[in-house]
Amino acid sequence: MKTLQDFLLSFPFKHVNPITPVGAELINYDSISSKPFDTGTSSDILVYLPYVNENRKRLSDDDVLQIMQLPQVVGVLIYYPRDLPIREQLKEIYELFKVPVVHLTYPLKETVLHEKASSNYRLIQDTHGTTIDELFQRSLSIRTAMAQPVTVMDQNFKSVTRPYEPEASSDWMQFLIQSRSKWLQLYYFHPERFVYEAGNQSTTLSCYPVYVQEEIRYFLITPKTDVEWYGRLLEYYALLLSLVSQQEEKVDELHLTFKSHFLHDLLYNNFKSEQALLEQAATWGWNLNEPNELVVIRVAAGENSQHLLHEGWRTELFDKLLKRFRQDHPTGMIEPFQNDIVLILRMGLSGRLKEYLQKVITRYMEDSEGIIIKAGIGKCYPKTKELNKSYQEAMMALKLGHEWSRENNVFHIEDLGVLRLLFYLNQDHLVEFSSSYLQPLIDSDQQHQTDYLETLKQWIIHDTSVQDTAEAMHFHPNTLRKRLQKVNNLLGVDIYNHEDFVNISIAVKIHTIDFFQTNVKNLS
Amino acid sequence: MEQYHFIIQADRCIECYSCSASCYQEHRSAQGDLPRRKIQHRTGDPNYPVYLSMSCNHCRNPVCVTICPNNNYTKRRDGIVVHDDTHCEGCKLCVEACPFDAPQLNPITGKVDKCHFCYERLSEGLAPVCVANCPTDALNYAKLSDIVAVSERYSGNDVPISRFTSPAIIIKKQTESKQHFL
Numbered sequence: 001m002k003t004l005q006d007f008l009l010s011f012p013f014k015h016v017n018p019i020t021p022v023g024a025e026l027i028n029y030d031s032i033s034s035k036p037f038d039t040g041t042s043s044d045i046l047v048y049l050p051y052v053n054e055n056r057k058r059l060s061d062d063d064v065l066q067i068m069q070l071p072q073v074v075g076v077l078i079y080y081p082r083d084l085p086i087r088e089q090l091k092e093i094y095e096l097f098k099v100p101v102v103h104l105t106y107p108l109k110e111t112v113l114h115e116k117a118s119s120n121y122r123l124i125q126d127t128h129g130t131t132i133d134e135l136f137q138r139s140l141s142i143r144t145a146m147a148q149p150v151t152v153m154d155q156n157f158k159s160v161t162r163p164y165e166p167e168a169s170s171d172w173m174q175f176l177i178q179s180r181s182k183w184l185q186l187y188y189f190h191p192e193r194f195v196y197e198a199g200n201q202s203t204t205l206s207c208y209p210v211y212v213q214e215e216i217r218y219f220l221i222t223p224k225t226d227v228e229w230y231g232r233l234l235e236y237y238a239l240l241l242s243l244v245s246q247q248e249e250k251v252d253e254l255h256l257t258f259k260s261h262f263l264h265d266l267l268y269n270n271f272k273s274e275q276a277l278l279e280q281a282a283t284w285g286w287n288l289n290e291p292n293e294l295v296v297i298r299v300a301a302g303e304n305s306q307h308l309l310h311e312g313w314r315t316e317l318f319d320k321l322l323k324r325f326r327q328d329h330p331t332g333m334i335e336p337f338q339n340d341i342v343l344i345l346r347m348g349l350s351g352r353l354k355e356y357l358q359k360v361i362t363r364y365m366e367d368s369e370g371i372i373i374k375a376g377i378g379k380c381y382p383k384t385k386e387l388n389k390s391y392q393e394a395m396m397a398l399k400l401g402h403e404w405s406r407e408n409n410v411f412h413i414e415d416l417g418v419l420r421l422l423f424y425l426n427q428d429h430l431v432e433f434s435s436s437y438l439q440p441l442i443d444s445d446q447q448h449q450t451d452y453l454e455t456l457k458q459w460i461i462h463d464t465s466v467q468d469t470a471e472a473m474h475f476h477p478n479t480l481r482k483r484l485q486k487v488n489n490l491l492g493v494d495i496y497n498h499e500d501f502v503n504i505s506i507a508v509k510i511h512t513i514d515f516f517q518t519n520v521k522n523l524s
Numbered sequence: 525m526e527q528y529h530f531i532i533q534a535d536r537c538i539e540c541y542s543c544s545a546s547c548y549q550e551h552r553s554a555q556g557d558l559p560r561r562k563i564q565h566r567t568g569d570p571n572y573p574v575y576l577s578m579s580c581n582h583c584r585n586p587v588c589v590t591i592c593p594n595n596n597y598t599k600r601r602d603g604i605v606v607h608d609d610t611h612c613e614g615c616k617l618c619v620e621a622c623p624f625d626a627p628q629l630n631p632i633t634g635k636v637d638k639c640h641f642c643y644e645r646l647s648e649g650l651a652p653v654c655v656a657n658c659p660t661d662a663l664n665y666a667k668l669s670d671i672v673a674v675s676e677r678y679s680g681n682d683v684p685i686s687r688f689t690s691p692a693i694i695i696k697k698q699t700e701s702k703q704h705f706l
Contacts (some may be wrong), residue, residue: 268598269595270601
């Protein structure tokens with residue numbers, strides 16, 4: 001004996017839209033007929049009708065009403081490839097006769113050809129070109145067919161499906177909202193346990209896990225049911241969710257890889273021509289035709305706060321920053337790249353860019369205690385192909401600006417002054433120049449841990465203000481004066497003399513650039 | 525993304541110049557070309573001299589890329605910094621700026637030449653010629669994540685080397701001087 005439920009489970013899921021409940025009881029039928037008035041009353045029939053017939057006449061609710069009055073009719077299937085206009089009227093008719101009505105968006109005759117390979121064919125049909133969001137919305141059809149709530153929850157036990165209208169303030173929704181914190185606490189790290197213990201909840205549940213890449217990504221839940229065909233329907237729905245989300249994740253991964261390759265090629269000058277670069281950028285939806293400014297944002301934990309930060313803080317902060325920057329600059333190119341965030345913005349912001357970044361960074365640093373956010377800005381080049389230079393300059397500004405700034409978190413390459421120049425000169429000459437001035441201090445620092453170089457550096461950073469420097473280094477101004485006197489004696493110069501100060505200041509800056517080169521000696 | 529790194533085991537280097545000689549033989553194409561790899565003497569303590577076989581370190585922030593007025597330098601997806609000398613004017617800015625003396629000016633052709641990690645050999649599954657010819661395995665190479673923190677890359681290393689360009693190089697610690705016999 002054939003049943004309506006078996007028929008629905010063999011038909012491509014994406015093309016089945018129950019308008020009324022199908023019911024828990026199996027509905028038997030002998031044949032499917034398109035001419036219900038011509039068949040006898042001895043056998044049960046499923047009526048199959050196109051919404052628009054061969055004579056272009058539309059099916060009306062009166063037609064359906066007449067069909068339902070026939071005693072041999074156990075169900076009605078209506079084919080129409082779009083939304084059915086008489087949906088609400090059909091629901092009212094159902095209340096009178098309790099004969100289920102199902103809207104099919106795919107004609108019946110074509111599926112008969114595939115009957116032998118129906119299960120594979122159905123799976124291919126259901127996964128081909130289907131997005132996960134479309135599938136989430138399909139839960140409403142299941143809910144209608146089963147006449148009970150069906151919800152898809154993510155790993156955080158948050159519903160990802162839109163609730164059925166009358167359900168929005170129902171007991172089921174209240175139950176989900178109230179249980180969420182408890183479930184998070186108990187099952188967040190043990191999602192399998194939630195599946196096993198679904199039957200023990202205050203509202204007993206049937207739970208179907210949706211696995212994606214060997215871990216549970218979604219839970220499909222409904223109030224406990226023992227109806228066999230409901231189980232088969234939900235299992236199939238969970239399988240579809242799993243296949244489609246796996247497929248989407250793979251596509252997303254691929255998309256990310258290609259995007260990161262493009263960014264790498266852009267920031268390291270790997271394009272043969274400017275034209276090739278612009279064309280590829282356009283495929284990603286970025287218009288790089290005009291001169292752009294490039295910013296690198298770096299996020300790091302403060303020296304003493306590493307242990308205070310929770311796992312995943314970086315990803316969380318990155319997401320927040322990316323969201324904010326993308327909101328503020330919808331046409332900009334804002335992407336994570338090699339542990340930093342890279343912003344490529346049209347030149348319009350020029351002049352205000354530093355202020356804007358400083359404002360955003362200060363706001364997020366206030367929100368996230370113990371986290372340091374810094375930004376480096378490169379020069380704006382007329383050609384897009386030169387963005388690689390701008391990127392390197394932004395990185396340099398980040399590195400050196402960080403060493404030589406008092407309070408700022410945003411550094412423009414042009415603010416580095418003589419430091420920028422030093423970066424390009426022959427290292428051996430620079431080191432020789434620096435050592436010729438600072439060697440006595442380097443030796444003293446190494447032998448007696450005197451920290452004279454750091455003192456001198458801070459004094460230069462703080463515009464030779466004794467008060468500010470002492471405050472920054474947490475000691476008394478007199479101690480600083482004494483140290484500076486000692487530095488004078490060791491170097492044999494007068495650092496208060498303008499000419500000596502300029503030379504010493506440059507020597508200290510060189511020393512900072514090449515800090516690592518002079519700090520390592522002991523090979524024993 | 526992962527990028528190629530040179531790995532130097534400083535205490536295995538016997539200063540035999542095989543790396544330099546093989547590089548010269550492989551890549552000499554014009555009169556005036558110089559070997560792209562050189563052995564540098566780095567020393568902190570004169571009793572323990574360190575021999576470092578140095579070439580281009582294919583830095584993460586290569587200064588040559590920033591400074592070249594004709595934008596002749598590119599960094600491939602595998603991290604290798606390549607110099608295209610078609611438009612090179614021999615201005616020597618990169619030669620002066622590189623902390624590792626990697627770019628070298630050919631005085632006869634007037635163009636700059638530098639190590640490109642033997643990328644043609646890599647694509648054939650072969651090691652760079654300097655690595656392949658090192659008799660003591662002091663020189664090696666690997667493809668590693670370029671996001672590894674600097675401190676991790678130089679763990680236990682006391683060799684003085686400039687790091688501000690984030691070079692893709694790992695130098696294993698020099699423990700004590702050893703006598704090698706070939």
